[in-house]
Amino acid sequence: MDQVDRILAQWRTERPDLDVGPMGTLGRMSRLFRHLREELDKVYLEYGLSQASFDVLATLRRAGEPYALSPSMLIEWTMVTSGTMTNRVDRLEAAGLVERRRNPDDRRGFLVGLTEQGRVLIDEAVTAHVANQHRLTAALTAEERQAFDVLVAKWLSAFEENEG
Amino acid sequence: MDQVDRILAQWRTERPDLDVGPMGTLGRMSRLFRHLREELDKVYLEYGLSQASFDVLATLRRAGEPYALSPSMLIEWTMVTSGTMTNRVDRLEAAGLVERRRNPDDRRGFLVGLTEQGRVLIDEAVTAHVANQHRLTAALTAEERQAFDVLVAKWLSAFEENEG
DNA sequence: CTCCTTTATCTTGATATCAAGATAAATACT
């Protein structure tokens, strides 16, 4: 009997006409997701980062040398709006973790590149982040996690099937 | 090969020292969750609501007659801060969906109650919301969804085991 | 070459959230 069960029990009393099975699935998933995000945030914070800034730095890092992408590419990978990305890059630039490099061939845009300080930081932070992800997924056995992956991938494909 | 696979492939090239298996699990889950939230928002919007306002109204509705709770109870159920709840109640009150009722026994606080308009609206919205949840979970068979529920409940219990 | 459209990014204004502090009333302690 967790919090979600209590919510479902209330609905069954108040609105017995509704079949709230899916609400249990989505509700528990939502709570789990919330806990996971909180735990991930703790590690980001150890490196002075947030989910938002970590995402930008990690996207640049895993793009490979020279660790630089246009704002448009960053927007595409991180799925935020242009206004949000401007703000994120501004903050990271002020912190000395990225720099805007003018593109001589197209003066509309430029590249956002990791500084040496930014590269060192994100490499350390990613190592800790991955270790944290291992810790957080350890509640399931390897077999359970694999079964979970299959189900999530199937479900996800209902939304992204045409994008592969 | 979805977007998450591409991200993992990048990491395996750039940081072959990292075991990014859990990142796949969490990454796909995160994307799935994002899609689900977007789809849920669409139905909230049909009733002029957001996730935030729906949550408050639904919490009051499922509490049963007389559909009224203190801000403290609402904060507990919805897991937001007091400042956030003040803001939410302000909006809902301005929209005529809830009203603040003074508690004669404790003048520090009061009760937030559904207006008749609020009760009618949330009853309609919940019906549509539950139908939407059925639609969104239909990507999995009943057996798959049940297996998924078991795994999520187990994982969730790692975070909430002492709260049941 | 000039004008129009598209692309790339930034700016503005509105909203939601949180943390921390303020306010006010109830309760407990002496």
Place this chain on the structure above:
DNA sequence: AGTATTTATCTTGATATCAAGATAAAGGAG
């Protein structure tokens, strides 16, 4: 009763986000 503590809620200030519009440069049509 009088003071201190706790509880309940609101206020303030900072941050992040988005949608829509502004700005500037590139590319295409004639």
